[in-house]
Amino acid sequence: MHSTTSEPSASQPPAAPAPGDAHVPLPATTEQAVKIAVVGGFGVGKTTLVRSVSEIRPLNTEETMTRAGDGVDDLGGVEDKRATTVAFDFGRITLDATSVLYVFGAPGQERFWFLWERLFSGALGAVVLVDTRRLEDSWYAIDRLEAQGTPFVVAHNDFGEADHSLEEVRAALDLDAAVPLLRCDARERDSAKQVLIALVRHVRALVTEGSR
Amino acid sequence: MNLDTLTWLLEGLLERTPGTRHALVLSRDGLKLCHSSGLRADSADHLAAIAAGVQSLAHSASVEFGDGAGGVRQAMAEFYGGLLFIVEAGHGAHLAVITSDEAEPGLVGHNMNELVEQMGEHLTTPPRTVAGPA
Numbered sequence: 268m269h270s271t272t273s274e275p276s277a278s279q280p281p282a283a284p285a286p287g288d289a290h291v292p293l294p295a296t297t298e299q300a301v302k303i304a305v306v307g308g309f310g311v312g313k314t315t316l317v318r319s320v321s322e323i324r325p326l327n328t329e330e331t332m333t334r335a336g337d338g339v340d341d342l343g344g345v346e347d348k349r350a351t352t353v354a355f356d357f358g359r360i361t362l363d364a365t366s367v368l369y370v371f372g373a374p375g376q377e378r379f380w381f382l383w384e385r386l387f388s389g390a391l392g393a394v395v396l397v398d399t400r401r402l403e404d405s406w407y408a409i410d411r412l413e414a415q416g417t418p419f420v421v422a423h424n425d426f427g428e429a430d431h432s433l434e435e436v437r438a439a440l441d442l443d444a445a446v447p448l449l450r451c452d453a454r455e456r457d458s459a460k461q462v463l464i465a466l467v468r469h470v471r472a473l474v475t476e477g478s479r
Numbered sequence: 480m481n482l483d484t485l486t487w488l489l490e491g492l493l494e495r496t497p498g499t500r501h502a503l504v505l506s507r508d509g510l511k512l513c514h515s516s517g518l519r520a521d522s523a524d525h526l527a528a529i530a531a532g533v534q535s536l537a538h539s540a541s542v543e544f545g546d547g548a549g550g551v552r553q554a555m556a557e558f559y560g561g562l563l564f565i566v567e568a569g570h571g572a573h574l575a576v577i578t579s580d581e582a583e584p585g586l587v588g589h590n591m592n593e594l595v596e597q598m599g600e601h602l603t604t605p606p607r608t609v610a611g612p613a
Contacts, residue, residue, distance in 0.1 A: 326539055327539075328532065328535035328536060328538075328539060329535075330507045330508045330509075330531060330535055331507060331508065331571065331606045332508050332606065332607050333506040333507060333508050333510070333571050333604040333605065333606060333607065334506075334604060334605055334606070334607055335505075335506035335508065335510040335512060335604055336506070336508055336510055336607065337607065339510060340508070342607075349606070349607070351508055353507075353508060353509050353528070353531040353532050353535045354531075354532035354533075354535050354536050374532075376509075378509055378510070378524060378525075378527070378528040379509065379528050379532070381525065381528070381529075382532065
């Protein structure tokens with residue numbers, strides 16, 4: 268396999284173990300692997316998004332939330348949440364005969380942020396999921412991506428209920444006009460797929476601009 | 480069993496196991512419950528998050544490649560300057576131990592499991608049931 272020529276370069280296939288009983292086997296003709304990271308605050312729907320788009324049984328490292336997290340992991344707005352990711356989510360989508368996309372979902376809480384660096388390593392770009400009930404949870408992700416120059420798009424996960432206009436969300440996040448912002452329902456495969464497509468288009472546009 | 484007793488038990492583990500440096504009990508979602516006195520609070524927070532991630536990945540490995548019993552007996556990492564051991568410790572909790580290079584892995588594992596038996600059911604870290612107000 269080889270990396271793409273785009274900048275930042277696409278990754279080699281990750282070392283993470285791919286689940287064995289894939290619904291769709293990886294074609295032997297695969298030559299190119301692209302890695303995308305999904306980040307954002309606690310409880311915003313990152314694991315759900317990876318699950319929605321993955322064609323294989325996703326690796327997920329969700330653990331039951333314990334009473335030790337009372338007062339640490341704020342469930343405001345997501346009172347029904349019972350489990351939380353403690354390492355990362357891993358899913359895969361075969362794009363065509365030669366290209367495959369690996370999607371890595373990061374854990375949201377501050378105590379797991381040290382894991383993000385490895386998840387970003389070699390990534391083509393990132394998706395920042397935001398929830399308008401807890402917008403401030405996404406500031407760290409956006410700041411970090413801007414600081415390290417990783418291309419990203421922001422997806423407002425509204426669970427099918429639009430509560431704020433995208434303009435309002437953009438203003439509240441103080442998001443640069445050049446960063447794509449779109450609405451999605453992380454539970455819906457098609458909706459989640461559109462987010463990944465938006466990211467790939469954004470990265471392509473950046474590369475095209477840069478080579479002019 | 481209160482936290483002081485648990486901490487005292489952790490100190491005892493370090494004392495009778497050559498090469499051990501730190502011991503920590505954590506919840507499965509990555510929060511420290513108690514730890515030996517030599518471990519700074521920041522390092523304890525970090526180790527709790529690391530150990531929860533490692534145990535969760537080890538569990539995924541057991542599901543994928545294990546015999547179906549679905550359990551992780553022990554997760555271990557050997558790095559330059561030391562080793563990390565993690566075992567399950569009661570329902571919803573894990574015990575993590577950091578040692579120097581000189582530690583004897585068999586003895587460390589044995590003593591950790593012995594300690595888990597002593598702690599027994601006292602280590603239960605129950606799931607959150609009713610979500611509290613923000």
